[in-house]
Amino acid sequence: MLDKPFRVLPELTETNRHFWQGGQEGELRFPRCQRCRTWIHPPTPVCPECLGKDLAVEAVSGRATVLTFTLNHQQWVPSPDHPYAIAIVELEEQEGLRLTTNVVHCAAEDVRIGMPVQVVFEQYEDVWLPLFEPAGAV
Amino acid sequence: MEALERRACVTGVGQSQVGRRLMRDPLELTLDACLAAIEDAGLTRDDIDGLSTYPGGVDLSPGFSGAGVIQVQDALRLELDWFTGGVEMSGQLGSVINACMAVATGLARHVLCFRSIWESTAQGKSGRGGFGLGSVDESRRRVGEEMQWTIPFRSYSPANWIGMFAQRHFHEFGTTREQMAQIPLNARKNAQVNPKAIYRDPLTLHEYLAARLISTPFCLYDCDVPVDGATAVIVSHVDAAKDCRKPPLHVEAVGSALRGRPSWYLFDDLTTMAMRDAGKMLWERTDLKPADVDVAELYDGFSFLTMAWLEALGFCGKGESGSFIEGGRRIARDGELPLNTDGGQLSAGRLHGYGFLHEACVQLWGEGGERQVAGDPTVAVAAAGGGTQGGCLLLTRG
DSSP: OOOOOOEEEEOOTTHHHHHHGGGGOEEEEEEEEETTTOOOSSSSSSSSTTTOEEEEEEOOOOOOEEEEEEOOOSSOOTTTOSEEEEEEEEETSTTTTTTEBBBBEEEEEEOOTTTTEEEEEHHHHTTEEEEEEEEOOO | OOOOGEEEEEEEEEEEOOBBSSSOOOOHHHHHHHHHHHTTOOOOOGGGOOEEESSSSSSSSSTTTTHHHHHHHHHHTTOEEEEEOOOOSTTTTHHHHHHHHHHTTSSSSEEEEEEEEEHHHGGGGOSSSTTTSTTTTTTEEEEEEGGTGGGTTTTOOOHHHHHHHHHHHHHHHHOOOHTTTHHHHHHHHTTTOOOTTTTSSSOOOHHHHSSSSEEETTTTBOOOOOOEEEEEEEEEETTTTSSSSOOOEEEEEEOOOOSSOTTTOOOTTTTOHHHHHHHHHHTTTTTTOOOGGGGEEEEOSHHHHHHHHHTTTTOOOTTOOOHHHSSSTTTTTTTOOEEEEIIIIIIIEEEEEEEEHHHHHHHHHOGGGGOOOSSSOOOOEEEEEEESSSSEEEEEEE
């Protein structure tokens, strides 16, 4: 198995820890408005829909669709795994609930727009990065 | 509603030496451009009572800012009634739109606007790097704020971020790399007759398609070329413009809107970006129509951005920019919509937004020399940025 590629990691704070460490329990978590049920990302203290402040962290299914992607060829950080796939995925829970991520566990050339994917976590130090693999992958 | 920007006009432009790794003091380049613009307008520094710039004196990445308000005010000992500099505005030309508002409201009569950049020298031999990387040896470095949502996924560059919009456009509308190639090929043709352009050798479609990929669908030629150089323009009140040397170029309308989410991955429509709303707003403020435009100078930090601006400004329908530019005839200097007539940032150099306004003015004043568009153009549009923030101006002469 290839070593994990180099990554610059996020700085953990009280407002983002739920997201970057939810993977420890296998959960992809976002703040959610308890009044109008809107999922919120990135985290913010006020619901952008109803402007309510009663927010709580909840887990989503982890099922998503690839909205678009790019195969990165440029060696910003040299490594043997180029090109790799960077994608924008949308979680099935809500239109507009999106992440930038990597599609993994398939050939980069096989990534397609509209492809169903599911979350898979990759741990680096105290961070669990939500990456996505083709749905149904074993 | 009175469009107050019509009280503003451009009365002079100036540009420093432009080149790769000039190893010159960026403040000197900045002052060269500023003094040239003041002279071009037929003014002296004593006439300048306003100063406006993007992004201000903050180096967000190596060489991103050659000087800010404070350095230029002090270097030229300007006596200012109004000034502003910063990065949170309607793109790079937001600083010019701000200047229009300042003269329209009487806060200033002649505003010196500038954009200075020295990325080529600052980046050095290592070339253009990714964002958030710093030195990779610093393996314990971490990113916060907005960058935390992209950088950990090895998405280091606008080439990645904007490439994904282009990919979605290709998917929805059948756009092709052969079509997109016309943006850099057209730019290179125009650069061949611009003595200040960086890349002037002919470029063919075959060479474009054979070039190394950066981030699909972008190859090397879809990415602009970092340079050192500064550009300045003088924005004057229409009444004060009577004192100037050249015929004033009237600001007919501006587009400064920010309506969607200002994000590289959360914008509602992944086939366009912030330029959609800035472009729409511009035409809401004038009776002129896209068909009235004689010359278009549209931001090309990446080739796809120009295509998105063509759609945003209504030069073609939504999703139709690929077929609009196909073959390159329409956008050639002798076509129906001459585009990026100095070679743009792709071939003339990444002057970061101000180059487009500079060239629009050059064309309207008939000063383009060998690259001058025929037919005495009187209406031009200049647009800059457009990704997460963008701005555009419609200029008329006479």
